[in-house]
Amino acid sequence: MMLARALEPESLDHLAPDDPVAQRSRRDLRRVNAFMGARRILARALARAVAVDADDEADAEAEADVAAPLRILELGCGDGRLMLDVARHRGDRWPGASLDLLDRQPIVDAATLAAYGAAGWRARPLVADVIDWAARGDSEPRWDVVVANLFLHHFEGDALRKILAACARRADALVACEPRRSRFALAASHLIFFLGANAVTRRDGVLSVRAGFIGSELGAAWADASAAATWQLDEYDDGLFTHCFVARRPARP
Numbered sequence: 001m002m003l004a005r006a007l008e009p010e011s012l013d014h015l016a017p018d019d020p021v022a023q024r025s026r027r028d029l030r031r032v033n034a035f036m037g038a039r040r041i042l043a044r045a046l047a048r049a050v051a052v053d054a055d056d057e058a059d060a061e062a063e064a065d066v067a068a069p070l071r072i073l074e075l076g077c078g079d080g081r082l083m084l085d086v087a088r089h090r091g092d093r094w095p096g097a098s099l100d101l102l103d104r105q106p107i108v109d110a111a112t113l114a115a116y117g118a119a120g121w122r123a124r125p126l127v128a129d130v131i132d133w134a135a136r137g138d139s140e141p142r143w144d145v146v147v148a149n150l151f152l153h154h155f156e157g158d159a160l161r162k163i164l165a166a167c168a169r170r171a172d173a174l175v176a177c178e179p180r181r182s183r184f185a186l187a188a189s190h191l192i193f194f195l196g197a198n199a200v201t202r203r204d205g206v207l208s209v210r211a212g213f214i215g216s217e218l219g220a221a222w223a224d225a226s227a228a229a230t231w232q233l234d235e236y237d238d239g240l241f242t243h244c245f246v247a248r249r250p251a252r253p
């Protein structure tokens with residue numbers, strides 16, 4: 001039987017950025033992302049989103065090369081280290097990419113920003129609540145692609161609609177890699193103490209799976225928010241724990 005989606009506030013969101021418990025939990029998150037294969041999953045989804053012909057999945061990664069230099073916005077970037085891993089491993093596919101790192105908390109440090117430079121990308125932090133960002137006018141900058149990892153599951157209903165609608169207005173593609181709401185992932189989320197996770201990460205891990213997505217839930221939310229039938233949508237599971245959603249405007253003829 002399907003698990004019903006249930007949203008509860010996550011502990012990390014309510015801890016100050018300099019709280020040692022929060023800092024430890026963000027380090028845990030890096031291990032969780034590594035365990036889930038998040039860097040590869042996100043890079044694959046990004047390649048789909050910016051490929052010239054997304055209908056041909058076999059060519060999608062190869063075709064990603066031509067889309068540089070990309071303007072990327074990451075929503076809920078945390079410490080910014082996951083996209084840094086993408087830049088380090090796959091950055092040559094999108095040379096000179098510029099990356100805006102949005103999070104409500106000011107937690108992208110100078111060393112991380114410098115490391116993006118060393119990887120050939122230009123990154124800058126944007127400290128903002130995503131709902132405020134979504135409410136900004138369309139004269140704001142545009143991006144080729146918005147990415148989100150373990151982020152959209154924090155939202156539902158009107159808030160989720162506003163975020164997706166803003167992405168549709170202000171970008172040509174959206175990539176979201178979210179927790180998969182399956183019984184297997186839920187069972188596994190109770191075991192993340194094996195990764196050395198603290199109490200905050202252990203609690204948030206379970207809540208994240210309960211708030212995660214399955215099937216075509218994100219596509220349905222997107223259709224509801226974007227009011228445009230022309231987008232190419234791709235929603236799929238990647239790995240054991242991740243549910244991905246890619247929306248892109250079709251290439252102009």
Ligand SMILES: C[S@@+](CC[C@H](N)C(=O)[O-])C[C@H]1O[C@@H](n2cnc3c(N)ncnc32)[C@H](O)[C@@H]1O
Pocket residue numbers: 013029030033075076077078079082102103104105128129130131148149150151154
């Ligand atoms: C589970 S963490 C994921 C961080 C990062 N994407 C990763 O994979 O390591 C969720 C992030 O979303 C941020 N966040 C939560 N609610 C937010 C909001 N309303 N606006 C902006 N950022 C928010 C939190 O501060 C946190 O860094």
